[in-house]
Amino acid sequence: MGTKKKSGAYKIGRREFLHRSTLAGLAIAGGLPKVSWAVRGDQLHIRNYVDIASLDPPFTLSGADGIVGRAIFRNLLQFKTDGSWDTELDAAEYFEAVDDTHYAFRLKRGQMFSNGFGEMTADDVKFSYERVIDPDLNAINAPDMGTLSHVEIHDRYSGTIVLKSPYAAFVPIAAASYGILSREAVTSVGGRFSVRPPCCSGPYLFRDWQAKRKTVLERNPLWDGPEAAFAEIHVYAISDAKAAETAFEAGQLDCAEISVESVEPFQKDMPPDSNIEIHPSGRNFWLGMNQSNPALTDLRVRRAIQYAVDVEAVVEATWFGLARPAMGPIPRGMIGCRDRTLIPAKGDADKARSLLEEAGVELPLRLRLDVNSDSLELTAVQVIQWSLKKVGIHVDIHTQENSTFLSIGQEEYGDQWQDIQLFFQSFIGGADPYYSLVWFISDQIGQWNWERFSNEEFDRLNGQALATTDEAERDRMYQRMQDIMEESGCYRFISNGVMPQIVRNSVKPAFRPDGYAILHGFRPAKPVS
Secondary structure (H helix, E strand, O other), rough: OOOOOOOEEOOOOOHHHHHOHHHHHHHHHHHHOOOOOOEEEEEEEEEEEEOOOOOOOOHHHHHHHHHHHHHHOOOEEEOOOOOOOOOEEEEEEEEEEOOOOOOEEEOOOOOOOOOOOEEHHHHHHHHHHHHHOOOOOOOOOOOOOOEEEEEEEOOOOOOEEEEEOOOOOOHHHHHOOOOOHHHHHHHOOOOOOOOOHHHOOOOEEEEEEEEEOOOEEEEEOOOOOOOOOEEEEEEEOOOOOOOOHHHHHOOOEEEEEHHHHHHHHHHHHHOOOOOEEEEEOOEEEEEEOOOOHHOOOHHHHHHHHHHHHHHHHHHHHHHOOOOOOOOOOOOOOOOOOOOOOOOOOOOOOOHHHHHHHHHHOOOEEEEEEEEEEEEEHHHHHHHEOOOOOOOOOEEEEEEOOHHHHHHOOOOOOOHHHHHHOOEEEEEEOOOOOOOHHHHHOHHHHHHHHHEOOHHHHHHHHHHHHHHOHHHHHHHHHHHHHHHHHHOOEEEEEOOOEEEEEEEOEEEEEOOOOOOOOOHOOOOOOOOOO
C-alpha cells in the first residue's frame, strides 16, 4: 500500500503503481479518462457491464441498454430512486387506470424533444406504444406489451391506452425503458435506429458512442424537470469485473459493479474515500432437471437430487455469504415471493438416499451437468457436485461458452436437448413477477423451458395472474406457481444473487431493486465546486 516514510519520501504502492502503469494502457484501449482521483468536476464515470446494443426501445437487448435509455428518454411513469419497485409520474402529469383495460394519461406541457423535433404530444405516445406491436416492425420486445391494442388520442396532451384484455404487468412496462419517441424524429431516420437516437427527451442527451468502449451523455438544456446533476456521464463498457476493479482502484471510475469475491478484500483495504453497497441482483439461479431424460423420468430421483443439494453451502461458497438462498424465481421485495421453500435450503442427505433406494436406483448414479463458463456459476456447480456425491450421485460437469450453452435446450438447433440431464441456469427477471415465471409455461418447452416441465394448473395460473390487478390474489397465485415448480422435482432454487457496487464517497448513487443503476438519480454527495 502507498505509505509515507517519516523522511517524507513516498513509497509507491499497488494502487499508485496501477494508476501510473496499468490504467495508462486501459485508458488507451478502453476509452477510460486519463485523469486522477475522485469526482472530475461535474462528470460521472460509471461502469456498464456490457456495451449497449440498441437504444431503440422495441429492440433493446439487455439491462445495459436500459441503463442508458432511461436517462435519455422520458416514459409515462418511472421507477422511484428509493430502491423500491414503486412508480411515480414522469412525462405524464396524470396516469390512472379507468378499468382493467383502459389507462388514461395526460402529458405535462412543454416537454421538448432535442434536435428541433418540438414538443412531446399524445400522438408521440400513440406512435411509441403502437410501434412496438406493429407486426411489420417485428420487434423482439413486442411480447412485453402483452395485450396492448392501441392508444386513443383525446387532444394534444391526453389519451387512453387500450388493452384487449387485462394485463397486470402493464404498469411496470409503462415505467420501464420503453421511452416516448418523437414520431417525426424516428420517421426522419427511416423508422428505426440502433445506438444513435435521432432525438432525446430525458434529463440527459446522447452525445457519443465508441463501440466496445463507452457512451457519453450530456446534460439536456431543454429538460424542464429536476436539474440533471452532472454536465456529462461517461458510461464505460467493461465486461470483465477485474478490469473494472482495477479501473476503480486507479481512480478512473466513480461507481462500478465488482465481483463478489472482491468484496472482502476491498473492505479490508478500501480505496480512499470509497464504500461498497450490496444490492440484490433480481437474477434467478437454479439447478434444472430435464424430466424427459430417461435417467430423470422418475419423480423420486428428481426429488432425491433436490434434497441432496445443500443450497446453504452453494450460496456461501459462491457468494461469500453476501447472498441468501432463494425462495424461488421471484426475488424478495416483489409480490409473489414466498416466505419459505418446500424443501429446506440445507437439504436432507438421508431423505435423498431413502428416495434413491425407493426408486431402485443402482449407485453410483452418473449424471451430466451442463453450465456456462462463468466463474461464479462454475463455483456453484462444483459445490452441487460435492453435495450429490455424498448420496451416491456422481456428476460430470460439462462447461461451455455462453452462446453455445444457451442453445442446448433450444429445439431449433437440433436434438441435443434430449441429452440434457442436469443444468445450472440463470436469468434476469423484471419489475413484475410475470417475468420470473413465464419462461416455465408449457409453451416454452423447446425454447427456455429446458426442464420440459408442463403443468395445467401452472399454465392456468400464469394466465389468471396476468388478468387480475388484485395484488393479494396475484401474490397467492404466484406463490402457488412456485410450489408447483418445486413439487415437480424439476427445480432446485439456489439464489437471486447480489450486485456489489463500489462507489466514491463523493457520489450519491441510485439503483433499482435489481441492482441496475438509475443514472438520472445519481447526485454529487456534496455540491460540486
